[in-house]
Amino acid sequence: GQNIDQPTEMTATEGAIVQINCTYQTSGFNGLFWYQQHAGEAPTFLSYNVLDGLEEKGRFSSFLSRSKGYSYLLLKELQMKDSASYLCAVRDEENNNDMRFGAGTRLTVKP
Amino acid sequence: EPEVTQTPSHQVTQMGQEVILRCVPISNHLYFYWYRQILGQKVEFLVSFYNNEISEKSEIFDDQFSVERPDGSNFTLKIRSTKLEDSAMYFCASSDLWNNQPQHFGDGTRLSIL
Numbered sequence: 001g002q003n004i005d006q007p008t009e010m011t012a013t014e015g016a017i018v019q020i021n022c023t024y025q026t027s028g029f030n031g032l033f034w035y036q037q038h039a040g041e042a043p044t045f046l047s048y049n050v051l052d053g054l055e056e057k058g059r060f061s062s063f064l065s066r067s068k069g070y071s072y073l074l075l076k077e078l079q080m081k082d083s084a085s086y087l088c089a090v091r092d093e094e095n096n097n098d099m100r101f102g103a104g105t106r107l108t109v110k111p
Numbered sequence: 112e113p114e115v116t117q118t119p120s121h122q123v124t125q126m127g128q129e130v131i132l133r134c135v136p137i138s139n140h141l142y143f144y145w146y147r148q149i150l151g152q153k154v155e156f157l158v159s160f161y162n163n164e165i166s167e168k169s170e171i172f173d174d175q176f177s178v179e180r181p182d183g184s185n186f187t188l189k190i191r192s193t194k195l196e197d198s199a200m201y202f203c204a205s206s207d208l209w210n211n212q213p214q215h216f217g218d219g220t221r222l223s224i225l
Contacts, residue, residue, distance in 0.1 A: 033213060042202055043154060045213035087154060096159065096167040098144070099214060103153040 004102035006088050011108045012078055020073045020086050020105045028093030034062050034073045035087040037104065043087055046073065075107075083109045113137045115217035117203050123223045124193055132188045132220045134203030143186045144204040144214060145178065147171065154202070160186065190222075198224045 003025040012018040024032070031050040035043035047055055049064035049071060061074040073086055085104040091097050116135045124130045136143050145157040158178055159166040165178065177189045186205075190197055200221050204214040 037154075042216040042218050045215070048213060089154075095156075098156055098159045098167050100156055101146075101154040 004088055004090055004100065006086075006102045006105045008103070009106045009108070011110060012075075014078055014080060014109055014111050016078050017074065017076050018078060018107065020075070020088075020107065022071045022073070022088030022102060024069050024071070024088070024090045024102075026069075026090055026092045026094070028095075029066060029069075029090065030093050030097055031091040032062075032064055032071050033089040033091070033099060034060075034071075035089060035101075037085045037087055039084075046086075078109050080109050080111070083107060115203055115205055115215050117201075117217035117220050119220060120218065121221045121223070123225060126195055126224050127192050130190050130193055130222065132190075132201050132203075132222070134186045134188070134217055135184050136186055136203065136205030137215055138184070140205035140207050140215075142166075142206045142214075143178075143180070144206075145188045146202040146204065146216075147199045148202065148219075149199045157188070157201075193222075193224045195224050198222060 005023045033048050034046040036046050037043045047062040049055055049062050054063045059076045064071045085106045087104045088102040089099045091099050118133045143160040146154050147157055148154045156169050158168045158172045175191045179187050200219045202219045203217045206212045206214045
């Protein structure tokens, strides 16, 4: 089975930096994805990690530690439009490499 | 940029009726998925499909559910006898190769069971 845990809600200020954590327990880890989901819309892909370390993509970075079962998504220079849910999803070889999602972290960016 | 398209965007159906949700995956993608998201809850995996057969399915995907790729472009999800608790947003997704390719999601079909 899998457990994927994220904080339920976070609040941050426009222009600031925020870190959204994700911890997971899985038998056959084979990659971790971060998705953004605005209310009422589809998830959109942000980042992918399969090896330990930091992946940077513009204002967004994602970090993975496989030994700790831990990832974070770092959002810099926050903008109001970054208010959304951020979904951590893990691919598991024991699920035929299908993705399973955490419950998501609802981020509110305030002026 | 190519995208996954889903129709209809909103489907209202009486309990007990059959419903078919339609998806057109990205044309060169090989792997197809259906997910469900009940309002305010997490995205839940339903089923994955590759090479014209189901690869994996969750415990949610019981005998009331079926998937089909009737032609070279469409990928459908059928619910035979809908229940109130089937009310949710249903997302279709597709991906190219497995390992490091993300799944691309359609905009979803909001299914409301009355």
